[in-house]
Amino acid sequence: GNSVTQMEGPVTLSEEAFLTINCTYTATGYPSLFWYVQYPGEGLQLLLKATKADDKGSNKGFEATYRKETTSFHLEKGSVQVSDSAVYFCALSGSRGAQKLVFGQGTRLTINP
């Protein structure tokens, strides 16, 4: 079945550091890929998405590129802020049937001033 693997956290960085959170997936067909963010006490919000190979999703300074050859969708940001502290989830939506959303285990990010 489909699965998503994220780098283990927690991740702690200083403000203005470069961020990478790795995400790889296993899927049949051509899934859509998502990054969701969860701020403390809130539900998940869509951060960015990509629906086909080589697409780049971007939002709020975050970027991720759908790499079919390496089955990856790594999240990057050039200069993180304290307000980016949250839990980040990589997810894929299967391309068949009910197109179920499958999540990675989440990566907790803390940014220190």
Place this chain on the structure above:
Amino acid sequence: EAQVTQNPRYLITVTGKKLTVTCSQNMNHEYMSWYRQDPGLGLRQIYYSMNVEVTDKGDVPEGYKVSRKEKRNFPLILESPSPNQTSLYFCASRDIDGNQPQHFGDGTRLSIL
């Protein structure tokens, strides 16, 4: 404002006492889903619904029931809650197209004593 509303946000109860968590969306979405979030496991799907009167099991359906009598509502029912159902629960909805992102409620934290 587009939103998914869950109630209650917090509940502490005892083993065996039936409870219902309500979920309502105002986006006319066909697809709705329930997840539970546990540390280190990410989000796991409990049940989903593709439309009114159409529901199906997710990955961890044991001990839960759902119904979809109206398009906007998708309640989660625990007939006889047990301590292993202590968790953070999220309801989500999306358009029928699986390439579209899901919209999440703010979560319901259940503690079963």
